[in-house]
Amino acid sequence: MSLLALKETINLLMRSPLLFIPGAITGVLAVIVWLVLIQAGTFFTSRLLILFLLVALFFIIGLLVAIKKNVVTLEGLFSDGISYYFKVLVPTLVIVFGILLIFIMVVLTLTLIGATPAAALLSFLVIAVILPTYILTFFYDTAAVFEGKKVFESLHRSIEVVTANLTEVILFFIGCIVIILSISFAFLVIWSAFLADRLEPITKFNETQLQSLSPNQLTMMIGTDGIWITTVLIFCWVTILIPFIYTYKACFYRLIVGGTTPIQQQMGEFDSKGRWYKY
Numbered sequence: 001m002s003l004l005a006l007k008e009t010i011n012l013l014m015r016s017p018l019l020f021i022p023g024a025i026t027g028v029l030a031v032i033v034w035l036v037l038i039q040a041g042t043f044f045t046s047r048l049l050i051l052f053l054l055v056a057l058f059f060i061i062g063l064l065v066a067i068k069k070n071v072v073t074l075e076g077l078f079s080d081g082i083s084y085y086f087k088v089l090v091p092t093l094v095i096v097f098g099i100l101l102i103f104i105m106v107v108l109t110l111t112l113i114g115a116t117p118a119a120a121l122l123s124f125l126v127i128a129v130i131l132p133t134y135i136l137t138f139f140y141d142t143a144a145v146f147e148g149k150k151v152f153e154s155l156h157r158s159i160e161v162v163t164a165n166l167t168e169v170i171l172f173f174i175g176c177i178v179i180i181l182s183i184s185f186a187f188l189v190i191w192s193a194f195l196a197d198r199l200e201p202i203t204k205f206n207e208t209q210l211q212s213l214s215p216n217q218l219t220m221m222i223g224t225d226g227i228w229i230t231t232v233l234i235f236c237w238v239t240i241l242i243p244f245i246y247t248y249k250a251c252f253y254r255l256i257v258g259g260t261t262p263i264q265q266q267m268g269e270f271d272s273k274g275r276w277y278k279y
Contacts, residue, residue: 005252016072022059027238067250142253
């Protein structure tokens, strides 16, 4: 089913180039974050990133709604993003704050008993908490858009879909990883080709020098023109990757929910003649 969804994704992106508009807008936001990071450091960038993620979510929702309606228009990408925005934003915040709360409780508990949170424990929490939560709730936004689910209903529906189709979902995630790595590797090769002469000294670094190489040193090595080449490639990378992944996600969900329609349990009883009376 994941391969069928991938084929449908490619066909849909080829038929509807407007689906790349959310990716292009997100690409512009990513470029701004990249340039601010170089000029102002992480303090302003981290705050700007949160704001831009909220803006990017708006256009991604418009993409999902367009796929749901099978009608992709420029106006629809904006208007539909507004109508479903809070239905997706609120469960997103619930997931984020839920994970943060777990981490805070663990760290506070360890601090109160006089133990220092070890890196191994924090790594375990990332694997034991974030990864399962991410997988189980991955389809909450598509549940909110495609089935009109509310906050906790969308989270419950995502968990229901994942657990009922675990094998297919795992294959879907493998497909996502392959797509991300393939597109990223292609752009990395292009970036390396453009800046091969600037990056050549790195090939002569020993292990200690490689470990001590900072992002600021790297940007100094590639120079101003290298920064602008990187900027253009970041824009193109995000413009392609975002529509591809979210269209793939929407197509997969649309296929998978056909076999996982929730059964509405009705309360009632049969009388002596076999007639059903609903409470």
